[in-house]
Amino acid sequence: MQKTTTIGFIGAGNMSYALISGLLKNGFSAKNIRLSDKDEVLLSQRQVEFGVETFTDNAQLAAQCEVIILAVKPQILSNVCKEIQVHIHHQPLIISIAAGVKSNDINRWLGGTAPIIRTMPNTPALLGNGATGLVENEAVNNQQKDLAEQILSAVGQCFWVANEDLLDAVTALSGSGPAYFFLMIESMSNAGVALGLDEKMAEKLSIQTALGASMMANQNNESARQLRNKVTSKNGTTQAAIESFQDQNFEAIVSHAMRVAFNRAKEIGFELGADE
Numbered sequence: 502m503q504k505t506t507t508i509g510f511i512g513a514g515n516m517s518y519a520l521i522s523g524l525l526k527n528g529f530s531a532k533n534i535r536l537s538d539k540d541e542v543l544l545s546q547r548q549v550e551f552g553v554e555t556f557t558d559n560a561q562l563a564a565q566c567e568v569i570i571l572a573v574k575p576q577i578l579s580n581v582c583k584e585i586q587v588h589i590h591h592q593p594l595i596i597s598i599a600a601g602v603k604s605n606d607i608n609r610w611l612g613g614t615a616p617i618i619r620t621m622p623n624t625p626a627l628l629g630n631g632a633t634g635l636v637e638n639e640a641v642n643n644q645q646k647d648l649a650e651q652i653l654s655a656v657g658q659c660f661w662v663a664n665e666d667l668l669d670a671v672t673a674l675s676g677s678g679p680a681y682f683f684l685m686i687e688s689m690s691n692a693g694v695a696l697g698l699d700e701k702m703a704e705k706l707s708i709q710t711a712l713g714a715s716m717m718a719n720q721n722n723e724s725a726r727q728l729r730n731k732v733t734s735k736n737g738t739t740q741a742a743i744e745s746f747q748d749q750n751f752e753a754i755v756s757h758a759m760r761v762a763f764n765r766a767k768e769i770g771f772e773l774g775a776d777e
């Protein structure tokens with residue numbers, strides 16, 4: 502990344518915190534990072550912790566940044582965009598991390614000619630282990646795509662998709678996905694307790710198993726199916742459990758849940774863009 506690129510964050514909450522921490526760890530200088538929020542107390546905490554310049558005026562920040570990261574809640578994004586609209590004649594790259602809000606709506610709120618990259622990070626980004634889907638509009642060039650990827654890589658892995666429909670699919674998979682795994686951990690813990698294990702121990706066993714299985718799957722030598730087959734001995738305990746899952750149509754349950762999430766992502770996109 503051009504370490505001299507000025508990057509401005511609008512919204513000083515959790516995601517900005519994660520991204521700024523990641524950028525600083527990756528050698529980016531605090532003097533090129535700007536941060537705005539309405540909350541002066543929060544801003545001064547961030548200023549002390551990171552040494553970045555802070556603003557209570559989003560427009561003032563926007564006017565002096567080459568990249569602007571929109572990190573406010575989706576419901577207030579239209580107001581923020583309208584606020585900065587006349588301060589982005591220098592055509593900064595706009596990166597939105599706001600869930601659900603479509604590029605076309607953001608572009609309309611910004612005046613209609615902005616280079617915009619819309620992203621869908623997930624909560625493990627807060628630990629630097631996120632998975633982020635990205636999609637660009639037609640005004641974005643390759644250099645800007647590289648820049649966005651390097652910024653979002655500070656909190657995990659990046660995956661470009663060809664269109665915004667696919668970003669809704671990313672939302673249904675990795676965006677909402679952490680909660681699916683939490684549900685699995687929760688269900689396995691409860692089932693362990695029902696089998697007589699101590700509650701704390703059952704929870705720790707579930708979490709450690711999820712972590713270990715993810716690490717094995719992440720080694721990339723073998724597919725999840727191959728790994729599963731390897732640990733499923735004929736007539737053994739795992740086979741009995743897997744067959745029980747399959748009898749209950751586990752794959753169909755997952756597939757249906759993700760379809761419902763995908764459809765809801767679309768609906769939310771329309772709701773958030775229906776401001777005029």
Ligand SMILES: NC(=O)c1ccc[n+]([C@@H]2O[C@H](COP(=O)([O-])OP(=O)(O)OC[C@H]3O[C@@H](n4cnc5c(N)ncnc54)[C@H](OP(=O)(O)O)[C@@H]3O)[C@@H](O)[C@H]2O)c1
Nearest residue numbers: 512513514515516538539572573574575599600622623624
């Ligand atoms: N957290 C995640 O894991 C995650 C994952 C994927 C996507 N996202 C997206 O990332 C975005 C940020 O999420 P977050 O978790 O960081 O939210 P957050 O912690 O609520 O941070 C948003 C910040 O923006 C501030 N703000 C409100 N109005 C503002 C304004 N007009 N100008 C400037 N700042 C303003 C908020 O202040 P107040 O609190 O005082 O309102 C808050 O400090 C959201 O759009 C969310 O959909 C988050």
